[in-house]
Amino acid sequence: MAGTRSTLRTVGPGRKPAALLLAGALGLILADALGAQGFRTRMRFQMGSLTEITVPDGQYSAQSVSRAFDVVDRLDRLLSTYKADSEVSRLAALGKLRVSPETMEIAEASLRLARLTGGAFNPMLGPVIALWRQAEELGRLPSPEALEAARTLADFERVELDRAAGTIAFPVRGMGLNFGAIGKGFAVDKAAASLQRDGIRMALVTSGTSSHRLIGRPRDGACWELGIRHPGDAERAVTVLRLGPGGLATSAQSGRPREIGGRIYGHIVDPRTGRPAEPRSPVWSASVPAPTATDADALATALIVMEAADGMALVESLPRVEALLVRKNPDGSPRLVWSSGLTQQGTLDGLPLIVPVTEIGCMDGGASSGPAAAAGEQPLRAQPETQTGRPPPPALNRW
Numbered sequence: 055m056a057g058t059r060s061t062l063r064t065v066g067p068g069r070k071p072a073a074l075l076l077a078g079a080l081g082l083i084l085a086d087a088l089g090a091q092g093f094r095t096r097m098r099f100q101m102g103s104l105t106e107i108t109v110p111d112g113q114y115s116a117q118s119v120s121r122a123f124d125v126v127d128r129l130d131r132l133l134s135t136y137k138a139d140s141e142v143s144r145l146a147a148l149g150k151l152r153v154s155p156e157t158m159e160i161a162e163a164s165l166r167l168a169r170l171t172g173g174a175f176n177p178m179l180g181p182v183i184a185l186w187r188q189a190e191e192l193g194r195l196p197s198p199e200a201l202e203a204a205r206t207l208a209d210f211e212r213v214e215l216d217r218a219a220g221t222i223a224f225p226v227r228g229m230g231l232n233f234g235a236i237g238k239g240f241a242v243d244k245a246a247a248s249l250q251r252d253g254i255r256m257a258l259v260t261s262g263t264s265s266h267r268l269i270g271r272p273r274d275g276a277c278w279e280l281g282i283r284h285p286g287d288a289e290r291a292v293t294v295l296r297l298g299p300g301g302l303a304t305s306a307q308s309g310r311p312r313e314i315g316g317r318i319y320g321h322i323v324d325p326r327t328g329r330p331a332e333p334r335s336p337v338w339s340a341s342v343p344a345p346t347a348t349d350a351d352a353l354a355t356a357l358i359v360m361e362a363a364d365g366m367a368l369v370e371s372l373p374r375v376e377a378l379l380v381r382k383n384p385d386g387s388p389r390l391v392w393s394s395g396l397t398q399q400g401t402l403d404g405l406p407l408i409v410p411v412t413e414i415g416c417m418d419g420g421a422s423s424g425p426a427a428a429a430g431e432q433p434l435r436a437q438p439e440t441q442t443g444r445p446p447p448p449a450l451n452r453w
């Protein structure tokens with residue numbers, strides 16, 4: 055959508071960061087200084103979005119970066135609901151399909167995250183999302199009957215994954231997967247893994263300006279600094295997150311607005327109603343640092359659907375997962391809420407600087423100690439509260 059990207063700029067006056075990026079709901083803005091300090095960014099249009107790969111000059115290899123883009127192209131061909139010959143489309147048409155390992159992997163991850171979020175993230179919303187897409191084309195809202203019929207097809211517990219046979223099957227005609235809320239996170243994780251296989255130790259891989267995988271750190275012992283977009287001004291950040299290696303995703307209902315009959319609707323659906331999520335306590339954007347971008351992406355979408363307090367309670371139960379919510383006060387001004395594993399550590403350019411409490415992967419300088427390295431690619435599971443070793447949840451922090 056228009057205005058999702060801006061020209062290169064730093065955030066705030068006089069800032070000379072190695073990497074200050076605006077990673078908000080709609081905008082990843084690379085600081086001018088990033089280029090000046092010897093990084094190279096390449097972009098390719100994929101998955102209906104821009105993929106951006108930033109690597110330091112010293113580690114740059116045109117071949118490795120192209121290979122990483124190719125990984126994303128392949129996922130786009132497998133997973134897109136916009137391509138009639140993708141595995142996801144053919145599976146929806148046929149009801150059963152032997153799929154590639156990547157499709158099986160993202161389907162398994164999606165089901166795990168659907169269960170974890172109590173269905174707030176639901177990869178089986180395919181038919182519901184198709185209805186809203188059609189509504190946009192026709193300029194007419196879906197009928198309540200059509201919506202209800204599509205919604206009942208979105209039962210993720212009924213998908214049959216047979217890992218040994220490599221097949222995915224649906225018991226009912228019309229069911230369909232949609233990886234819109236997780237595919238970009240999965241893609242940047244896979245692209246990052248490809249770069250790492252080629253020996254690249256520091257990189258930032260971003261898709262659609264909102265799903266990021268951070269490899270290593272921008273300089274020895276330094277952290278990535280990512281600005282989170284201000285709800286009222288696409289050019290401004292509302293806060294800065296300082297992170298070590300791992301995944302980060304931001305979701306916002308304003309991410310891809312669609313106009314139907316003169317009204318604007320958000321693209322994130324509340325699976326309970328089949329309609330665009332309109333939370334009672336509005337969360338304008340949700341940013342989730344997590345060990346992988348796959349998990350971060352699905353969780354960020356879920357946090358837009360869930361009540362803020364429920365979402366935070368979920369985040370508090372997950373090891374190495376944090377959340378920063380941007381809410382809007384009645385007067386439109388932003389209010390930040392963050393999980394107990396994050397804390398404000400002063401300001402940066404007048405913006406609150408939010409860092410992980412433990413400084414994991416950030417201040418200790420050890421390249422192997424980041425969230426990703428420490429947690430590996432272990433699937434996220436809720437931990438019993440007695441084992442979290444965290445401050446008692448969910449005393450929400452506010453700014």
Ligand code: ADP
Nearest residue numbers: 174175176177234235264305309321322323355
């Ligand atoms: P973006 O694609 O802007 O980064 P999200 O990661 O939040 O945003 O994904 C939103 C997309 O995911 C929607 O466009 C739609 O295709 C799909 N989707 C919408 N609501 C849900 C939901 N509750 N669970 C899973 N997928 C969803």
Ligand code: MG
Nearest residue numbers: 235351352355
């Ligand atoms: Mg998402």
